[in-house]
Amino acid sequence: MRKSLIVTIFLSLILSCSKSDRGELIGVKSNKFFSDKPQGMVLIPSGSFTMGPSNPSAVLDQNPTLKTVSVKAFYMDxxxxxxxxxxxFVNWVRDSIVRTELAVASYYKIGEEISEDDPMWEFMPLYNRVGDGEEKTAYQEYLEENGLGILDIENKSTYxxxxxxxxxxxxxxxxDANYxxxxxxxxxPDLLEDYEGFFIPADSTPNALRAFKTKRI
Incomplete structure (x- = not known):
């Protein structure tokens, strides 16, 4: 009985040492993930091409520069x-762009003071601020004590x-006129800079209608 137990332990040690991972941490194996094809789009496979003149002129280009350029696969409509x-599409994305510029303009116009009567107050960036008559929460006090939750208007991640x-x-x-x-x-009248604006005047469009400046997207 004792001899059989020793043989069993010995065989177990031999088998455990013969594994391909050799005791290394290799992680859990999983299947590869393939994203679905976007609706209405086709996959353009990756490839390479030679950039430069295919038939250089001996007079105009004595030493033409040719190089191979590789392009990753991408989807196209x-x-x-x-x-x-x-x-x-423009109507979907213009909202966030205009809202961001209004938030920045409101901040520079109003500052960090509580001014809920200002017409542009509602567009102020949201951060760790407390309104009139409100008490700071424990979390807001924690943020202030640790120098966190402070608004940096140049850093969109802070508001x-x-x-x-x-x-x-x-x-x-x-x-109002500022808006x-x-x-x-x-x-x-109360803003600090000259704004580019988001609309093309009606007299500058083919259909004589005011249009959104798509170059701002």
Whole structure:
């Protein structure tokens, strides 16, 4: 009995030492992940091409520079998009871009003071601030004690945008002259800079309608 036990232990040691991982930590094996093809798009495979003139002129280019360029695989729309589809895309992304510029303009106009009566107050960047009559929470006090949660208007990671307020797009609904300066371009009475604006005037568009500047996207 004792001899059988010794043989069993010996065989177990031999088998354990013969594993391919040799006791190393190799992690859990898993299947490869392949993302689904985006709807309406086709995969353009990776490849290489030679960049430079294929038939250089002996007079104009004595020493043509040729090099091989590799391009990674990427997806491309299967068909051209319509003006309506592109307009839908612009309307999806313009909101965050305009909202960000309004937040920065509001901050420089109002500062860190509580000024809820200001027309642009609702667009102020959201961070560790306390309103009138509100008491600081334990977490807010913790942030202040450790120098955290402090707003840096040049660093978008230190604040959030207020998505609860609707952006007035029509000129008749503009909040004040400062708001108009941010959207239309120019200088506002209480703003510190000359803004580029987000709209092309109606007299500069083919259909005589005011249009969003897609180059701002």
């Amino acid at each position: 299967e068909t051209e998009i319509t003006n309506s589809e592109y307009r839908q 959030k945008l207020n998505w609860d307020i609707k952006i007035p797009w029509e000129r008749s609904e503009y909040l 108009a300066a941010v959207l239309e371009g120019g200088i506002g």
